[in-house]
Amino acid sequence: MGDIAAMKKFDAIVFDMDGVIFDSERATxxxxxxxxxxxxxEGIEKPYLECTGTNDAKTREIMMNAYGPDFPYDEYAKEASKMYHEKYDGGRLPMKSGVFEILDFLKNNGKKIALASSTRRQTVVNQLRDAKILDYFDEIVTGDMVSKSKPEPDIFLLACEKIGVAPxxxxxxxxxxxxxxAAHRGGLRPIMVPDLLPADDEMKQLSEAVLDSLNDVIIYFSQN
Structure with a gap:
């Protein structure tokens, strides 16, 4: 797909994982x-949606603010995590449409591919390996490698540094x-492929494009 001569000019792509590669935000x-x-x-969906894209510490902070200091977050998080791994480990985690197609497209066109996920490294590596896509990535940066979570740009900046590409x-x-x-603050060119929440006016303003799927991203890259 896409004539390389007509492609948009860029050197690399940095993927988020949960909600972009895997349908894991919904699963969680x-x-x-x-x-x-x-x-x-009561009302777990609202604070959960605020947590999407953040690391463990930020998620804990959001949940404690929502439910108060007596909320047994650590206990619940441990139980939710156990439930998640029992359901989805071993390659059972559903993938989003177009993952293999976009990774092949980028490799075939000589683009660097990095991952910037707020999830801890071991989980990320296991899930990518189980899905047989680990080898596509030149670098993997995870939430336990930076001190500040998204929406701060640190994870994206570290990913760019590791692959040797300017943001x-x-x-x-x-x-x-x-x-x-986070991507916008880091000076990268953000593309939003909405998952649980549709793009609002802020997201449309911060993103270079808002697209329905990874297959639409391939089409977007293929146009000059």
Whole structure:
């Protein structure tokens, strides 16, 4: 797909993972909803959506602010994580449409490919390996490698540094508001492929493009 001569000019692409490569934001939310029903936690969807794109520490902070200092977050998070891994480990995590196509397209056109995920490294590596796409990535930067979570740009800047590409020559593919904010602050060219939340006016302003799927991103890159 796409004539290389007509392609947009860029050197690299930095992918988020959850909600972009895997349908894992939705999978995790279902685990939390199940947990909320079990323990009678009210209105879990709203704070959960605020947590998308952030690391463990930021997620904990958001949940504690939502439910108060007595909320047993660590206990619940451990149970939700166990539930998630039981359901989806071993290559059972659903992938988003167009993942293999866009990775092949970028490799065939000589682009560097990095990953910037707020999830901890071991989980990221396991999931990419189970899905048989680990070898596509030149570098993987994870939430435990930076001190500041998205929406701060640190994870994207480190990814660009590791692949030796200036941020302005890299696209970032994100689904979350915090991820788009982080990519924009880092000087990358953000493309939003919305997952759980549609793009609002802020996201449309911060993104170079808002597209429906990774296949649409291929088409976008193929046009000068």
């Amino acid at each position: 939310m279902y685990c939390w909803i199940e947990l909320a029903e079990k323990y009678g936690i 302005e020559n890299a696209y970032a593919i994100e689904d979350s508001f915090n991820g788009i904010r």
